[in-house]
Amino acid sequence: MKDDFTIKGEVITALEEVEDPQEGKNIVDSHMVEKLEVNKGVVDLVLVMEAGRDRKERFAIEDEVYDAVEAIGGVREVKVKTMTPKALEREAQGKAPTPKRSAGAGASPSAAKKGGGRGPQQGSMPASAPIEGVGKVIAVASGKGGVGKSTVAVNLALALKEAGHRVGLLDVDIYGPSLPTLLGVDERPAVSNRRILPIEAAGLKIMSLGFLMDEDSPVIWRGPIVTGIIRQFLRDVDWSGHDYLIVDMPPGTGDAQLALAQTVPVDGALIVTTPSDLALLDAARGLQMFKTLNVDVKGIVTNMAKFIVPSTKEEFFIFGNPEQVAKEAKRLETPILGEIPIDTRVRRGGDEGKPVVIGEPDSDVAQAFRDLAEALMEAEPADEQSGEDAEPKKGLFSFLKS
Numbered sequence: 001m002k003d004d005f006t007i008k009g010e011v012i013t014a015l016e017e018v019e020d021p022q023e024g025k026n027i028v029d030s031h032m033v034e035k036l037e038v039n040k041g042v043v044d045l046v047l048v049m050e051a052g053r054d055r056k057e058r059f060a061i062e063d064e065v066y067d068a069v070e071a072i073g074g075v076r077e078v079k080v081k082t083m084t085p086k087a088l089e090r091e092a093q094g095k096a097p098t099p100k101r102s103a104g105a106g107a108s109p110s111a112a113k114k115g116g117g118r119g120p121q122q123g124s125m126p127a128s129a130p131i132e133g134v135g136k137v138i139a140v141a142s143g144k145g146g147v148g149k150s151t152v153a154v155n156l157a158l159a160l161k162e163a164g165h166r167v168g169l170l171d172v173d174i175y176g177p178s179l180p181t182l183l184g185v186d187e188r189p190a191v192s193n194r195r196i197l198p199i200e201a202a203g204l205k206i207m208s209l210g211f212l213m214d215e216d217s218p219v220i221w222r223g224p225i226v227t228g229i230i231r232q233f234l235r236d237v238d239w240s241g242h243d244y245l246i247v248d249m250p251p252g253t254g255d256a257q258l259a260l261a262q263t264v265p266v267d268g269a270l271i272v273t274t275p276s277d278l279a280l281l282d283a284a285r286g287l288q289m290f291k292t293l294n295v296d297v298k299g300i301v302t303n304m305a306k307f308i309v310p311s312t313k314e315e316f317f318i319f320g321n322p323e324q325v326a327k328e329a330k331r332l333e334t335p336i337l338g339e340i341p342i343d344t345r346v347r348r349g350g351d352e353g354k355p356v357v358i359g360e361p362d363s364d365v366a367q368a369f370r371d372l373a374e375a376l377m378e379a380e381p382a383d384e385q386s387g388e389d390a391e392p393k394k395g396l397f398s399f400l401k402s
């Protein structure tokens with residue numbers, strides 16, 4: 001096992017290979033690397049770039065840094081935070097935006113972390129930048145696996161498409177990238193002009209970890225790369241021309257949530273849960289994490305709580321207690337945006353690559369997905385603030401990676 005000190009040396013050597021095009025020298029020599037810490041294989045880096053620096057150039061440098069450091073043996077995780085000199089100075093002062101004071105000598109740039117300041121830091125570079133040409137980015141998440149998150153993501157995407165929107169669907173669920181199965185797709189995405197082209201299926205543009213990795217590859221291997229993959233899938237895939245990009249997240253509260261929120265401004269999240277006690281508890285945790293990340297949680301989607309008798313439309317709550325879900329939602333100050341009944345046709349549709357919204361369009365459950373799409377469109381209209389002229393979206397704050 002390599003020790004942290006050795007890793008640190010190798011990280012510096014690797015960073016010396018990353019060029020700062022503006023200075024014409026490597027980023028170590030151009031003093032762009034402000035902080036480098038290695039703790040049990042986790043590499044923490046702070047880069048400093050002027051606020052006016054071209055966004056693409058900044059992304060390219062960050063990507064190169066991630067690639068170079070991730071390739072080093074013994075590195076378990078790489079965290080890169082990019083700051084403007086001004087923001088760094090403010091952090092050194094102990095976070096408060098008091099630009100008139102100058103930084104005390106020797107102040108630690110990580111001091112702000114302990115200060116716990118949350119919220120946009122004026123002058124600091126937004127940690128995330130919108131994906132060009134994409135309207136709304138919506139994360140579909142859950143506290144635990146098996147609650148129907150992917151099923152909701154794909155059917156929601158199809159219902160949004162049916163409502164006349166252009167919809168992209170990105171599946172970054174490392175524990176079970178199920179999109180290829182759910183939509184019956186068995187091909188690999190093409191690359192054009194160094195951009196990955198999403199695959200077209202059922203009128204959606206889709207991209208999934210499942211296209212790139214072997215089903216049998218162990219999750220333990222997938223975990224550490226999820227951060228890099230999410231960044232790549234958001235930046236290097238051509239998502240232009242979409243009203244909604246639905247992102248099927250891995251369950252739980254981990255690096256994927258952070259990576260997503262740090263890479264693009266997320267307009268909203270949906271938390272899918274079954275009404276059982278345990279799932280609810282996990283859902284509450286997931287919800288809390290998004291709130292901490294300043295992502296607007298648009299609502300909870302309860303799945304498989306009730307059964308609707310096809311002939312009489314009578315509803316039976318077969319497990320869990322709807323009142324308990326309502327109470328929990330109230331406690332979390334989050335609305336219940338959709339209620340999807342349990343229906344064997346959902347499972348069958350998933351197995352056969354024809355999700356129920358298109359496979360059984362007249363079913364009650366397909367209608368429930370349409371109602372969910374309706375509620376989302378109302379909560380997060382597609383045409384609002386999309387496109388190039390839009391106001392900058394609310395970004396996520398780089399302090400989270402410190």
Ligand code: ADP
Pocket residue numbers: 142144145146147148149150151152176178303304340341342343344345346347348350351
């Ligand atoms: P997750 O993404 O949360 O792991 P999945 O979407 O893969 O969960 O769903 C888990 C299983 O439950 C799948 O077999 C799916 O077909 C089934 N399922 C999901 N929602 C429903 C539903 N409303 N009715 C019946 N089966 C469902």
